[in-house]
Amino acid sequence: MASFPNRPVPNRAIQRTCVNCSLSELCVPVGLDPADMERLDQLVERQPPLESGAHLCRVGERFTTLFAVRSGCFKSYRMDSEGRERVLAFHLPGELIGLDAIYPGVYQSNVVALDMGGVCALPYSDLSRLASQIPRLQEQIFRLLSKDLSAYAWLAGDYSAEERVAGFLLDLSNRYRERGYSDRVFNLAMPRRDIANYLRLATETVSRVITRFERESLIHTERREVSLLDLDGLNERANHCLQALG
Amino acid sequence: MASFPNRPVPNRAIQRTCVNCSLSELCVPVGLDPADMERLDQLVERQPPLESGAHLCRVGERFTTLFAVRSGCFKSYRMDSEGRERVLAFHLPGELIGLDAIYPGVYQSNVVALDMGGVCALPYSDLSRLASQIPRLQEQIFRLLSKDLSAYAWLAGDYSAEERVAGFLLDLSNRYRERGYSDRVFNLAMPRRDIANYLRLATETVSRVITRFERESLIHTERREVSLLDLDGLNERANHCLQALG
DNA sequence: CGCTGTCTTGAGTACGATCAAGTACGGTGG
DNA sequence: CCACCGTACTTGATCGTACTCAAGACAGCG
Numbered sequence: 001m002a003s004f005p006n007r008p009v010p011n012r013a014i015q016r017t018c019v020n021c022s023l024s025e026l027c028v029p030v031g032l033d034p035a036d037m038e039r040l041d042q043l044v045e046r047q048p049p050l051e052s053g054a055h056l057c058r059v060g061e062r063f064t065t066l067f068a069v070r071s072g073c074f075k076s077y078r079m080d081s082e083g084r085e086r087v088l089a090f091h092l093p094g095e096l097i098g099l100d101a102i103y104p105g106v107y108q109s110n111v112v113a114l115d116m117g118g119v120c121a122l123p124y125s126d127l128s129r130l131a132s133q134i135p136r137l138q139e140q141i142f143r144l145l146s147k148d149l150s151a152y153a154w155l156a157g158d159y160s161a162e163e164r165v166a167g168f169l170l171d172l173s174n175r176y177r178e179r180g181y182s183d184r185v186f187n188l189a190m191p192r193r194d195i196a197n198y199l200r201l202a203t204e205t206v207s208r209v210i211t212r213f214e215r216e217s218l219i220h221t222e223r224r225e226v227s228l229l230d231l232d233g234l235n236e237r238a239n240h241c242l243q244a245l246g
Numbered sequence: 247m248a249s250f251p252n253r254p255v256p257n258r259a260i261q262r263t264c265v266n267c268s269l270s271e272l273c274v275p276v277g278l279d280p281a282d283m284e285r286l287d288q289l290v291e292r293q294p295p296l297e298s299g300a301h302l303c304r305v306g307e308r309f310t311t312l313f314a315v316r317s318g319c320f321k322s323y324r325m326d327s328e329g330r331e332r333v334l335a336f337h338l339p340g341e342l343i344g345l346d347a348i349y350p351g352v353y354q355s356n357v358v359a360l361d362m363g364g365v366c367a368l369p370y371s372d373l374s375r376l377a378s379q380i381p382r383l384q385e386q387i388f389r390l391l392s393k394d395l396s397a398y399a400w401l402a403g404d405y406s407a408e409e410r411v412a413g414f415l416l417d418l419s420n421r422y423r424e425r426g427y428s429d430r431v432f433n434l435a436m437p438r439r440d441i442a443n444y445l446r447l448a449t450e451t452v453s454r455v456i457t458r459f460e461r462e463s464l465i466h467t468e469r470r471e472v473s474l475l476d477l478d479g480l481n482e483r484a485n486h487c488l489q490a491l492g
Numbered sequence: 493c494g495c496t497g498t499c500t501t502g503a504g505t506a507c508g509a510t511c512a513a514g515t516a517c518g519g520t521g522g
Numbered sequence: 523c524c525a526c527c528g529t530a531c532t533t534g535a536t537c538g539t540a541c542t543c544a545a546g547a548c549a550g551c552g
Contacts, residue, residue, distance in 0.1 A: 080403075080485075081485055082485075086403060088399060088402075099391075099392055099395060100392055100395040100396050100399065101392070102388050102389055102391075102392035103389045103390075103392035103393040103395075103396065104392075104396070108396060108399070128381070128384065128385060128388070129381070131378075131384060132377075132378055132379075132380075132381040132384050133378075134378075135374070135375070135378040138374065138377060138378050138384055139374060141388065142348050142374070142387065142391070143348055143349045144349075145345075145348075145388070145391035145392065145395070146345055146346055146347070146348035146349035146350075146391065147349040148395055149345060149346040149349075149391070149394055149395060149398065150346050150349065150350070150354060152395065152398035152399065152401075152402055153334060153346065153354070153398065155398075155402040156334075156398055156401040156402040156446075157326075157332060157446070158446035160539080160540090161539080161540065191497095191498065191499090192498075192499065192500095193498080193499095200402075200403070200404035201540075201541090202540070202541055202542080203498090203499080203500095204499090204500080204501080204502095204540090204541080204542085205539090205540055205541075207499060207500055207501080208500080208501080208540095210499095210500095211500070211501085223498090223499090223548095223549080239326075239327055239328075406507080406508090407507080407508065437529095437530065437531085438530070438531065438532095439530080439531090447508075447509090448508070448509050448510075449530090449531080449532095450508090450509080450510085450531090450532080450533085450534095451507095451508060451509075453531060453532055453533080454508095454532080454533080456532095457532075457533085469516095469517080469530090469531090
């Protein structure tokens with residue numbers, strides 16, 4: 001009867017409105033007054049939960065909607081010219097998917113549910129129109145786009161395997177805390193292979209680093225469940241490379 | 247009396263208005279009608295050219311303005327925890343600087359002129375307000391932000407030294423072509439050290455790859471001047487890793 | 493029970509970093 | 523004009539981290 005570290009805190013029932021949604025302080029509606037949130041509500045299409053492995057969108061499809069994660073964890077990835085997968089991002093509740101598709105007008109990545117997860121679909125043209133009527137909404141979209149830029153910046157740095165893995169764990173920890181989950185004990189929704197791919201490491205390397213961290217009592221793992229035992233120590237190992245994401 | 251490959255085409259005189267500016271098809275004003283461009287013009291502060299080595303902004307300074315490059319080439323960089331420089335981007339005319347500062351509200355990088363270069367300063371709060379009044383301006387800012395996301399995505403990939411250098415040269419080539427310069431012969435505004443740092447390689451590695459490309463007649467270099475002799479060959483070496491930037 | 497897929501551990505290898513010279517260019521001053 | 527110096531760049535030799543290949547451990551499931 002193991003506990004479910006990153007489940008219980010928020011209400012998991014499908015939220016009917018942004019006003020009721022526990023994620024409204026992280027997601028698109030940040031800073032909107034109730035009346036404006038109501039207008040935003042009217043364009044949001046709340047979609048039924050997807051099965052693990054189901055795709056939200058694929059590279060090259062015409063971009064029409066942004067997706068806001070309501071629950072679960074999603075993975076963005078592309079295939080390179082040799083058909084190898086490249087994981088670009090993991091998306092947690094409250095985060096927007098598809099921002100990089102605005103410029104070219106077609107989705108730039110495949111997005112797949114890693115566990116059962118639900119999204120809110122935000123038709124982009126409607127959202128864009130509403131944003132030009134509600135300055136604070138426009139501002140929030142600017143901020144969310146800008147935030148993603150910082151996230152990529154750290155992924156693009158040349159860090160050692162240890163720095164990358166430590167940074168990855170701490171980044172997840174921070175994001176879970178923001179969402180009201182435990183920042184010390186959580187389940188990894190993604191297999192080691194996806195973590196490795198995301199960090200541009202071999203699966204074996206990630207495994208070895210995790211083992212090393214465990215031997216040094218920085219973390220404890222049991223399958224997908226991770227406990228961060230020594231946040232300061234991890235931060236040192238990450239070499240303070242996680243800069244952004246205030 | 248060598249020619250100046252990437253100088254002559256656009257008018258280098260300081261443009262007084264966006265309407266007259268040869269970069270208006272790349273920069274913020276894309277898609278605006280003359281009346282709206284006039285309104286944008288009024289908030290643009292055209293700054294006198296900076297000397298090579300002069301800084302535009304520094305990490306941690308309060309973010310108030312975006313900068314649009316008018317001429318020259320700028321470099322964004324940060325210092326890591328050990329005081330080593332990390333080059334994040336090179337900015338050519340028509341490109342926006344400071345987008346990643348919107349979210350945190352402070353500049354995320356130091357920006358320095360690599361050669362004599364001028365910028366237009368765009369006070370962010372004014373720009374934001376105007377964008378909420380001009381939907382096409384809002385849309386263009388969304389697109390510029392989104393475009394930067396794609397640019398980071400390729401830098402974050404795990405490519406070999408050859409792929410990175412080839413990709414870098416082809417990326418520059420594409421960006422020069424967009425700006426009306428030659429896409430086959432151009433001057434590198436930045437020293438090898440900065441290129442290497444940007445690509446997360448050692449200076450020596452960049453030098454070796456360039457030498458190799460030269461031996462294989464893919465390119466010809468003479469100091470900072472580069473000629474791309476075989477674009478297809480380079481594309482192959484880049485392994486089609488430059489995906490975005492349509 | 494064996495099958496499958498995930499994860500871990502081990503041995504050898506390769507790519508790029510580091511260390512170290514050497515070359516070429518540009519500026520300065522005599 | 524040339525000698526000098528500093529910086530940028532190139533080339534060479536060695537080293538180390540992370541990759542590859544390979545095998546074994548462990549859990550879930552038919």
